[in-house]
Amino acid sequence: MSSDVTTVMETLGKQAKDAAKVMRMVDTKAKNKALLLAAAILRREREEILAASAMDMKAADENGLDAASKDRLALNADRVDAMADGLEQIAALPDPVGAITDLVYRPSGIQVGHMRVPLGVIGIIYESRPNVTADAAALCLKSGNAAILRGGSEAIHSNRAIAGCLRRALVDAGLPQNAVQLIDSTDRALVGALLKSEKYVDVIIPRGGKSLIERVSAESRVPVIKHLDGICHVYIDASADREMALSIALNAKTHRYGVCNAMETLLIHQDAVDCVAPIVKAMQEKGVEIRGCEKTVAAASGLDVKVATDEDWATEYLSPILSVRIVDSLDQAIDHIGRYGSAHTETIVTKDYDAGQRFLREVDSSSVMWNASTRFADGFEYGLGAEIGISTDRLHVRGPVGLEGLTTQKWIVLGSGQVRG
Amino acid sequence: MSSDVTTVMETLGKQAKDAAKVMRMVDTKAKNKALLLAAAILRREREEILAASAMDMKAADENGLDAASKDRLALNADRVDAMADGLEQIAALPDPVGAITDLVYRPSGIQVGHMRVPLGVIGIIYESRPNVTADAAALCLKSGNAAILRGGSEAIHSNRAIAGCLRRALVDAGLPQNAVQLIDSTDRALVGALLKSEKYVDVIIPRGGKSLIERVSAESRVPVIKHLDGICHVYIDASADREMALSIALNAKTHRYGVCNAMETLLIHQDAVDCVAPIVKAMQEKGVEIRGCEKTVAAASGLDVKVATDEDWATEYLSPILSVRIVDSLDQAIDHIGRYGSAHTETIVTKDYDAGQRFLREVDSSSVMWNASTRFADGFEYGLGAEIGISTDRLHVRGPVGLEGLTTQKWIVLGSGQVRG
Numbered sequence: 133m134s135s136d137v138t139t140v141m142e143t144l145g146k147q148a149k150d151a152a153k154v155m156r157m158v159d160t161k162a163k164n165k166a167l168l169l170a171a172a173i174l175r176r177e178r179e180e181i182l183a184a185s186a187m188d189m190k191a192a193d194e195n196g197l198d199a200a201s202k203d204r205l206a207l208n209a210d211r212v213d214a215m216a217d218g219l220e221q222i223a224a225l226p227d228p229v230g231a232i233t234d235l236v237y238r239p240s241g242i243q244v245g246h247m248r249v250p251l252g253v254i255g256i257i258y259e260s261r262p263n264v265t266a267d268a269a270a271l272c273l274k275s276g277n278a279a280i281l282r283g284g285s286e287a288i289h290s291n292r293a294i295a296g297c298l299r300r301a302l303v304d305a306g307l308p309q310n311a312v313q314l315i316d317s318t319d320r321a322l323v324g325a326l327l328k329s330e331k332y333v334d335v336i337i338p339r340g341g342k343s344l345i346e347r348v349s350a351e352s353r354v355p356v357i358k359h360l361d362g363i364c365h366v367y368i369d370a371s372a373d374r375e376m377a378l379s380i381a382l383n384a385k386t387h388r389y390g391v392c393n394a395m396e397t398l399l400i401h402q403d404a405v406d407c408v409a410p411i412v413k414a415m416q417e418k419g420v421e422i423r424g425c426e427k428t429v430a431a432a433s434g435l436d437v438k439v440a441t442d443e444d445w446a447t448e449y450l451s452p453i454l455s456v457r458i459v460d461s462l463d464q465a466i467d468h469i470g471r472y473g474s475a476h477t478e479t480i481v482t483k484d485y486d487a488g489q490r491f492l493r494e495v496d497s498s499s500v501m502w503n504a505s506t507r508f509a510d511g512f513e514y515g516l517g518a519e520i521g522i523s524t525d526r527l528h529v530r531g532p533v534g535l536e537g538l539t540t541q542k543w544i545v546l547g548s549g550q551v552r553g
Numbered sequence: 554m555s556s557d558v559t560t561v562m563e564t565l566g567k568q569a570k571d572a573a574k575v576m577r578m579v580d581t582k583a584k585n586k587a588l589l590l591a592a593a594i595l596r597r598e599r600e601e602i603l604a605a606s607a608m609d610m611k612a613a614d615e616n617g618l619d620a621a622s623k624d625r626l627a628l629n630a631d632r633v634d635a636m637a638d639g640l641e642q643i644a645a646l647p648d649p650v651g652a653i654t655d656l657v658y659r660p661s662g663i664q665v666g667h668m669r670v671p672l673g674v675i676g677i678i679y680e681s682r683p684n685v686t687a688d689a690a691a692l693c694l695k696s697g698n699a700a701i702l703r704g705g706s707e708a709i710h711s712n713r714a715i716a717g718c719l720r721r722a723l724v725d726a727g728l729p730q731n732a733v734q735l736i737d738s739t740d741r742a743l744v745g746a747l748l749k750s751e752k753y754v755d756v757i758i759p760r761g762g763k764s765l766i767e768r769v770s771a772e773s774r775v776p777v778i779k780h781l782d783g784i785c786h787v788y789i790d791a792s793a794d795r796e797m798a799l800s801i802a803l804n805a806k807t808h809r810y811g812v813c814n815a816m817e818t819l820l821i822h823q824d825a826v827d828c829v830a831p832i833v834k835a836m837q838e839k840g841v842e843i844r845g846c847e848k849t850v851a852a853a854s855g856l857d858v859k860v861a862t863d864e865d866w867a868t869e870y871l872s873p874i875l876s877v878r879i880v881d882s883l884d885q886a887i888d889h890i891g892r893y894g895s896a897h898t899e900t901i902v903t904k905d906y907d908a909g910q911r912f913l914r915e916v917d918s919s920s921v922m923w924n925a926s927t928r929f930a931d932g933f934e935y936g937l938g939a940e941i942g943i944s945t946d947r948l949h950v951r952g953p954v955g956l957e958g959l960t961t962q963k964w965i966v967l968g969s970g971q972v973r974g
Contacts, residue, residue, distance in 0.1 A: 552808055
């Protein structure tokens with residue numbers, strides 16, 4: 133690592149640490165003031181932000197970026213307003229910091245409980261969407277943390293403009309501007325340096341495609357909160373209400389294709405084989421390609437079903453393709469999910485109490501559902517108000533991560549002079 | 554890494570993963586049965602365990618182990634009974650697994666809540682104390698996890714005997730014996746292999762001295778729950794009750810010297826300088842060496858106080874030495890703790906409401922106390938029933954780690970056919 137990169141990262145890290153020390157003690161009112169000011173500045177400087185975005189879009193054209201990437205990168209007046217709206221929504225959320233819970237008296241006479249506190253310094257590594265700059269910074273700010281942001285190099289002008297608005301808002305609210313810092317360089321070595329900054333950074337949250345997340349996981353010395361794959365399953369049990377099964381399967385697959393909580397594999401109990409043809413038909417009417425096990429192909433005779441390979445069960449299509457497997461039993465469904473799933477979100481459709489209870493208990497995913505669409509695995513739907521991402525890790529936080537996921541707890545003890553005997 | 558080491562670790566890892574899949578669904582009754590059977594087997598086979606321990610002690614003599622290490626390594630009838638008692642105590646604790654909390658209706662009609670679930674496979678790396686084999690395995694077992702144990706090579710015979718008892722108890726209770734596995738080899742390369750087994754191991758908990766924990770932290774690819782230093786502070790505020798201050802300071806320092814929650818540095822507000830002489834005197838009567846700042850030396854004139862160096866403030870003595878500093882203000886005390894502390898446990902002694910509230914909020918340690926001895930930072934004192942260690946990390950769990958710290962939560966969603974619109 134060049135000494136320049138090390139120096140830049142040291143400076144950013146120290147500044148973040150100093151800002152975090154202030155931010156963790158700031159009251160809710162000041163944090164909300166900064167968020168609302170940031171929203172106002174974003175709206176007021178919409179034209180400047182769009183001019184910055186135009187520079188990114190021009191470079192994107194020159195570099196031959198594909199259409200999907202350009203769509204993610206693009207900003208327009210509505211998208212800037214949506215960012216400002218997002219900041220106002222985060223200002224309206226309850227502040228998790230300082231909450232004291234479970235304060236109980238112990239036999240020794242001390243009272244013991246938990247106080248919720250910020251994590252400290254959070255590094256966010258993301259790709260082309262410039263709105264992440266505003267969203268992620270705002271969630272870190274509201275939860276009393278300092279953020280070091282590293283966006284995609286293709287979005288550098290947009291990110292610089294947006295981060296600038298947030299930093300001015302912090303100053304105007306009397307808070308340290310270094311509570312939000314953007315790594316203002318496209319040097320990739322700085323990502324490596326950030327991942328090695330365990331002295332300054334408390335957690336890294338990568339947001340982006342699989343290759344980014346794999347790189348971050350492999351290289352990071354800092355703890356990472358991440359979500360790798362979203363291979364979500366719907367399991368239609370023998371006793372499922374057939375209409376509900378069709379409705380949930382369709383919603384889970386076709387409501388949006390490119391999202392991590394979309395269904396990728398449909399499992400159907402052999403005693404619910406009558407579901408196969410109607411579901412395949414309905415999916416195909418929506419333009420979904422079906423890849424089935426041999427029993428599925430047989431059950432959907434007359435319909436165009438390709439034979440699924442072993443690879444299909446392990447694939448997150450993120451597109452209008454669905455793999456379908458008929459299973460002998462609930463056990464086989466649970467086994468299949470354990471073997472091929474990504475521990476993101478799975479749902480069972482059943483009227484049977486025992487089957488539902490077993491599925492809830494035995495499926496080891498960050499979200500396990502009973503008679504609801506996998507699409508509900510989302511911070512807003514769960515009542516978090518907003519989310520910085522979804523975690524498929526096991527430690528600290530699983531599933532949608534909101535403000536509380538960006539905090540931790542310390543123990544507090546209130547005594548009246550107790551000593552240990 | 555030699556292919557042998559890789560193969561051994563792969564086998565242990567796969568076996569642990571398979572056992573964890575069973576253990577996470579096992580009911581409380583079966584887990585308690587295994588724990589009580591293990592206690593009975595330990596008592597029944599006390600002589601065999603002591604014979605194994607004698608082999609370790611003989612090797613310790615031959616290898617010239619020091620007296621303190623030999624004391625940690627030694628087993629006798631009482632210590633075996635204490636292990637059995639510990640297993641019975643863990644059997645009596647409530648089972649955290651499966652608990653559903655915060656299940657609320659959302660506007661969409663779904664109910665969303667959390668279910669507590671085991672972490673999975675836990676690797677425990679420890680040093681000479683063989684009782685850790687029983688304690689750690691029992692906590693992992695009760696919390697529905699599978700344990701891979703790696704004890705100190707000097708304790709291999711004792712650990713093998715103890716782990717054997719636990720494994721037989723698992724079988725007798727109808728549970729997978731691989732829920733408890735001992736790395737039955739003194740090859741140090743296996744520690745390295747364990748730390749790289751992110752495919753099979755969900756978390757590593759090192760228990761031992763600083764060099765062990767530093768090695769584990771530096772090498773591990775698996776998330777680590779650890780506690781590095783315990784540089785704990787008592788701060789006597791201007792308005793402290795003088796008698797309480799003396800009593801808490803004495804208890805925090807002299808109740809036990811070699812423990813992580815013992816006070817290492819005493820901070821005294823300049824307006825409480827009248828405390829200095831009586832405390833120094835009382836400490837010296839207990840045989841504690843005092844190293845003070847210049848103001849302390851002046852305030853304790855006539856008493857034997859050495860001048861503290863900058864290194865003293867950053868030292869965990871774990872022995873009858875105490876550093877003492879007189880500070881100008883609460884702010885200076887909080888700064889000192891932030892700069893030299895290890896984020897373990899700090900306490901303020903004060904009658905002043907504002908000072909106490911600020912200390913609780915602004916000191917960023919895993920335990921922050923008000924008018925109580927730092928010695929209370931302990932799983933039993935906090936009501937956890939038992940502890941596997943103390944965490945000074947920020948993520949997942951901070952402070953004393955009990956059964957709940959060995960679990961995580963998943964989201965559960967109960968619906969009646971809801972889809973996202």
